[in-house]
Amino acid sequence: MTDASALERAFATRADGVPAPAGGLVGVFGSGVPLPLIEATGARCVDIKAPPLDDAGTGATVPAVAALVEDFMDPFAARFLHRFAAGAFDRFALLIFARDDVAALSAYQYAREMRRLGHVPSRGPALHLWNLTHGLSAAIARFNRSELARLTDRLQAVLGARPDPDRFAAALEADRQRAAALAALPPGGAESFTARNAGRWMTADDHCAALKDLPVPAAPTEGPRIALVGTACDIPVLHDLCTGAGRIVADCQEYGPDPGSLWTPDEITPEALIDALAADPLALRATPPHRFTDALRKGIAGADLVISSVAPTDDAFGWEVPLLRRAVEGRGGRFLDLGFRPFRPDAAWCAEARQRMAETLA
Amino acid sequence: MTCAADAAAYQKAWVKDLRTRIADGASYAFVNADTPHELFHVMDVPIVTNQWWSAVIAAKQLAPSYFDRMEEMGFHPHLPRYSSLPLVAQIEGDTDRQPWGGLPAPALLCARASSDEHPRIFQRWSELTGAPLHLLSAPAVPDPAPDWWHRARTDWEAFYGTARLDLMVAEMEELIAALETLTGRRFDAAAFAAYMARIDAQERLFDKVSAMIADAPKVPMRISEQMPNVMIPQWHRGSDWAMAHVQAFHDEVVDRIRSGHAVCPDERIRMMWIGAGLWFDTGFYAAFEDSHGAVFAWSMYLPFAADGYIRADHGDPLRALAARVSAMNEQLHQPPWVNEWLVREARRNRIDVAVMLVPEHDRFSGYGSHFAREALTAAGVRVVEIRSDMVDPRQWDRAATEARVRAALDEVAGRTG
Numbered sequence: 001m002t003d004a005s006a007l008e009r010a011f012a013t014r015a016d017g018v019p020a021p022a023g024g025l026v027g028v029f030g031s032g033v034p035l036p037l038i039e040a041t042g043a044r045c046v047d048i049k050a051p052p053l054d055d056a057g058t059g060a061t062v063p064a065v066a067a068l069v070e071d072f073m074d075p076f077a078a079r080f081l082h083r084f085a086a087g088a089f090d091r092f093a094l095l096i097f098a099r100d101d102v103a104a105l106s107a108y109q110y111a112r113e114m115r116r117l118g119h120v121p122s123r124g125p126a127l128h129l130w131n132l133t134h135g136l137s138a139a140i141a142r143f144n145r146s147e148l149a150r151l152t153d154r155l156q157a158v159l160g161a162r163p164d165p166d167r168f169a170a171a172l173e174a175d176r177q178r179a180a181a182l183a184a185l186p187p188g189g190a191e192s193f194t195a196r197n198a199g200r201w202m203t204a205d206d207h208c209a210a211l212k213d214l215p216v217p218a219a220p221t222e223g224p225r226i227a228l229v230g231t232a233c234d235i236p237v238l239h240d241l242c243t244g245a246g247r248i249v250a251d252c253q254e255y256g257p258d259p260g261s262l263w264t265p266d267e268i269t270p271e272a273l274i275d276a277l278a279a280d281p282l283a284l285r286a287t288p289p290h291r292f293t294d295a296l297r298k299g300i301a302g303a304d305l306v307i308s309s310v311a312p313t314d315d316a317f318g319w320e321v322p323l324l325r326r327a328v329e330g331r332g333g334r335f336l337d338l339g340f341r342p343f344r345p346d347a348a349w350c351a352e353a354r355q356r357m358a359e360t361l362a
Numbered sequence: 363m364t365c366a367a368d369a370a371a372y373q374k375a376w377v378k379d380l381r382t383r384i385a386d387g388a389s390y391a392f393v394n395a396d397t398p399h400e401l402f403h404v405m406d407v408p409i410v411t412n413q414w415w416s417a418v419i420a421a422k423q424l425a426p427s428y429f430d431r432m433e434e435m436g437f438h439p440h441l442p443r444y445s446s447l448p449l450v451a452q453i454e455g456d457t458d459r460q461p462w463g464g465l466p467a468p469a470l471l472c473a474r475a476s477s478d479e480h481p482r483i484f485q486r487w488s489e490l491t492g493a494p495l496h497l498l499s500a501p502a503v504p505d506p507a508p509d510w511w512h513r514a515r516t517d518w519e520a521f522y523g524t525a526r527l528d529l530m531v532a533e534m535e536e537l538i539a540a541l542e543t544l545t546g547r548r549f550d551a552a553a554f555a556a557y558m559a560r561i562d563a564q565e566r567l568f569d570k571v572s573a574m575i576a577d578a579p580k581v582p583m584r585i586s587e588q589m590p591n592v593m594i595p596q597w598h599r600g601s602d603w604a605m606a607h608v609q610a611f612h613d614e615v616v617d618r619i620r621s622g623h624a625v626c627p628d629e630r631i632r633m634m635w636i637g638a639g640l641w642f643d644t645g646f647y648a649a650f651e652d653s654h655g656a657v658f659a660w661s662m663y664l665p666f667a668a669d670g671y672i673r674a675d676h677g678d679p680l681r682a683l684a685a686r687v688s689a690m691n692e693q694l695h696q697p698p699w700v701n702e703w704l705v706r707e708a709r710r711n712r713i714d715v716a717v718m719l720v721p722e723h724d725r726f727s728g729y730g731s732h733f734a735r736e737a738l739t740a741a742g743v744r745v746v747e748i749r750s751d752m753v754d755p756r757q758w759d760r761a762a763t764e765a766r767v768r769a770a771l772d773e774v775a776g777r778t779g
Contacts, residue, residue: 067732067736068732068733068736069732070720070722070725070728070729070731070732071722072722072723072725072728073725073729099501099502102478105502106729109502109506109696109697109729110697110733112697113697113698113701113733116508116698128504129502129504131501131502131504131526133499133501133529135499137532137533137536138532139528139529139532139533139536140499140529142525142528142529142532143499143501143525143526143528143529146524146525146528147501147525150504150525284478284482285475285478285481287475287481287497287499288485288495288497289481289482289484289485289495289497290485290488290489293485310438312440313440313725314438314440314441315441315442315477315478315479315725315726316478316479316481316482317482318437318438318440318441319437319441319479319482319483319485319486320482321436321437321438322435322436322437323486323489325436337436339438340438340440
């Protein structure tokens, strides 16, 4: 298997393609979870928020879930719940849900309640809510310390191991090497997006190895500089759309940035790791909330064109859009609001988006 | 004059006075409903509550034009509405058509991050008015026991979690410091404790009224009357007026039950209204009395005044307040809390039919609806689900909704008759 196909396969099969190691498989729904700390128990972490690519066509629909999930639920949560009920995560030891993720709290509460009511079998992974609060205050830091202790206790209870300092250091070192390899990728382009995100379902070593021998993906070096903003997008559809229109210089949506980019791996303690995660200003629930607005504007600085698109279930990002437009246009840039982006956009949506992009850049 | 009319008259006078005070330059705070109003009251800082103000705008039938304008401004049409209507009115800026001639800039903003939109909406308020924002964190309860209405009254430390309560207390202490700076007054812990005890007494009286209405042979008071009798004293909780009013409300209900008064003498079907009030069309609640002998016996406001507010102080009233606030809204919307509570309330009130408002664009309020529907159905309650909104009537079709409810009532009447 070539390195590119290993990345593509991991990206396509996602959690379904990951074997369970002896130390246990831990599923993670949402950002802000201390992955190196969990891996320091000997477990392996994989993203469970984004379903496999073929889920759109062949994914299970479980009647008991369909009866309980409202049609306005975030599609990541809805698909997770069907997959959960169909047994897709039965080989996992533990599933961790990040409270500050826009979809994870509902996914956690519904999964837990479906299990309590007997709508899904009680077998399968333990469920854990990771309550990390994004903020900088001393009170929040104290609270997050208690969450760290609660997580550590849960890891011990479920996996039979606490984070080991040597393994923690090794996980951070692997992440450092992964970050260096990712830095060689261009910020835009479907190939780069796929290669970057494949790491969510690969070990850091395997990801690094695949990235190291990967020819640098082709990406435009000329044309208008484009920034992407909006709600989570786990497929490279927007990167594809921008092909030929310009070069993507920033993807500020979830699944855009490198997930390990928040911390500096050298000499970091578990507590410092938690603080670094809590300080992420691009978390939508960051406190005080102006930090998110500021970080978003910083993220798109220098872009000639900013493209915004949101899930039809968006509650929160949409409150940023008019001011963001004003800020971009105020400095002479262009702003394209694509509006609602379907979970898996069809050809018609893409054609219209491409057309609107061309009109905006004309 | 009935109690409900008294409450409405009081609120009207209070609003007029507040408006005068604000117009004269008094500092006020603009706050969300699930924040610790008690701190503002005890520091004598007037508050305007976001959701109440939203209902006022909706009742004046202004919401459609504001929501149309909201989309013209570039906000997408699926954003939540109940909490955003005042913001849209404020941004739009045409104060002449707003209630009171619009709100001046508040001195302080306060919200809780119970749902994702609240930080964003209040951030926009802060940018618009220059007022500082106090945002209270809202980590979730990881292992929510279903019977929250029992456990949260006294065993709240274990129920809500020590770390969560520590965080809420710390953030409330920061808010108190801001209120001290704003007013130039010191927070009086003894006065606060006495004030919290008064609120506890008020909510215990509501608890009693709630049980009386549930036990009465026939519904003695429409929910459209119950709502002002509960919510207006709740906005003023612990005040002399609120205490006296709740006692009068209690006495009126006692008298009505004793004299055999019934909203619908031919009562045959008992209904519950699930969700926030239908603020632009409260007349809907009486629409089925003549045709089907069907009466809305229950809305959340009265029982929640007891179950959501009574928190034993255990010698630490600030911590008890943290317990009251730290999952206030969540208890009404998140499984297992919402489904278990609604079934308990349906049984207690002998409910036959539940009409459930599902606001698909206020998703935080809409989540848990299907769990509730399934649980109520399993408990023998016929559920009619209505897709609409508390303040936005643009998708409200009164005739079609009445027809759906009537069909359900016919079915239930056939089953029981």
